[in-house]
Amino acid sequence: MKRLVNVYRGDRVESFHSGSIAVVDATGRLVAYAGDPDTRTFLRSAAKPFQILPLLREGGRDEFDLTEEELALICASHGGEPFHVATAAAILRKGEFDESDLRCGPHMPYEERAAAELRLSGEGPSPLHNNCSGKHAGMLLYCEMLDLPTSSYLDRDHPLQIDIANVLSEFCRQEPDEIPTAIDGCSVPTFFLSLYRAALAYARLGATALGMDEPASIPEFVPHARAVLEAMSGHAEYVAGGHSITTPLMQSFDGDLLGKEGAEAFYGMLVLPSAGRSGSRPELFECGPLGVAIKVADGTAPRGRDPVILETLRQLGVDPGDKPLLRPYLDNRLLNAAGVEVGHVRAEFSLTVL
Numbered sequence: 586m587k588r589l590v591n592v593y594r595g596d597r598v599e600s601f602h603s604g605s606i607a608v609v610d611a612t613g614r615l616v617a618y619a620g621d622p623d624t625r626t627f628l629r630s631a632a633k634p635f636q637i638l639p640l641l642r643e644g645g646r647d648e649f650d651l652t653e654e655e656l657a658l659i660c661a662s663h664g665g666e667p668f669h670v671a672t673a674a675a676i677l678r679k680g681e682f683d684e685s686d687l688r689c690g691p692h693m694p695y696e697e698r699a700a701a702e703l704r705l706s707g708e709g710p711s712p713l714h715n716n717c718s719g720k721h722a723g724m725l726l727y728c729e730m731l732d733l734p735t736s737s738y739l740d741r742d743h744p745l746q747i748d749i750a751n752v753l754s755e756f757c758r759q760e761p762d763e764i765p766t767a768i769d770g771c772s773v774p775t776f777f778l779s780l781y782r783a784a785l786a787y788a789r790l791g792a793t794a795l796g797m798d799e800p801a802s803i804p805e806f807v808p809h810a811r812a813v814l815e816a817m818s819g820h821a822e823y824v825a826g827g828h829s830i831t832t833p834l835m836q837s838f839d840g841d842l843l844g845k846e847g848a849e850a851f852y853g854m855l856v857l858p859s860a861g862r863s864g865s866r867p868e869l870f871e872c873g874p875l876g877v878a879i880k881v882a883d884g885t886a887p888r889g890r891d892p893v894i895l896e897t898l899r900q901l902g903v904d905p906g907d908k909p910l911l912r913p914y915l916d917n918r919l920l921n922a923a924g925v926e927v928g929h930v931r932a933e934f935s936l937t938v939l
Contacts, residue, residue: 587620594928602889604881607780610872611792611801617936622781626880629847633660639748640727641809649679656816657823658719664826665694665714673713676722680729687712689721689771695828717771756786783878791855791874837908850881850890866902896932
């Protein structure tokens with residue numbers, strides 16, 4: 586692990602956040618890193634762009650007439666805003682399910698205004714408010730389409746979860762039995778990978794979406810990876826919402842970047858060559874898309890994670906500094922309760938570029 590972010594009070598460091606970063610291209614070359622790129626951690630919700638792929642491969646998009654917004658929500662860690670909840674319910678109805686079929690459990694919306702409105706209504710949260718409700722709805726559609734049991738769709742040995750593990754294995758080039766799992770916050774299996782393998786999976790997702798040659802891409806998944814990229818980057822408000830950097834980040838790069846958070850300050854990104862060609866380090870993209878995997882060791886987000894995301898992009902030549910939607914995230918001042926500036930938070934690390 587390496588110190589990535591310093592938290593200053595006045596001009597002195599009061600605390601800091603350590604972690605590691607891996608940047609990998611679709612050929613498997615480690616392009617850049619900070620800390621230890623072989624650090625292993627759980628992908629958590631950053632696995633969602635891969636967890637949807639079995640549904641798409643089996644024809645679920647056409648079978649259930651899924652819109653791009655619905656695909657984006659299946660890949661989302663959404664904030665529980667009204668349009669998120671309505672879209673999750675709509676996905677369920679397409680398989681003749683309802684919220685009682687979701688096994689993710691309820692929690693209050695992550696987005697502050699949505700949470701406040703729910704409290705004022707006097708109602709409690711339902712499973713539809715869970716940030717993972719879209720993913721679970723998509724999993725139920727897969728089961729409906731293949732006539733699989735739905736009551737056990739979260740079990741590690743359920744055919745759906747085996748299929749997901751096999752797909753992720755292909756993208757990260759690691760055998761399924763070499764990828765340990767545990768139980769995620771929403772009760773699905775979550776995968777324990779090195780940052781290198783996670784970044785490779787994201788890079789290969791991009792190479793597949795672009796239809797690059799093997800072995801960088803996986804031809805079987807070309808239309809499905811493209812659908813994921815287009816849905817997530819084109820409808821970023823469905824992937825997160827007002828509570829997260831993910832939505833303005835993708836909106837700022839106009840389809841050239843896919844970002845996905847995972848709990849405990851994990852973050853995965855896919856950066857397309859079209860983003861790099863206009864930047865200051867185009868040579869880093871000579872072999873196609875880059876995958877980025879970030880882990881802040883103490884699990885702190887957004888304070889520990891968001892500055893690392895933006896600084897990593899800057900050092901890859903993809904400067905977020907000129908993006909109006911990202912200006913609030915580039916303001917690193919710390920204010921006290923009286924509005925007095927008392928310090929700042931700053932990412933202070935250098936990527937080792939190979």
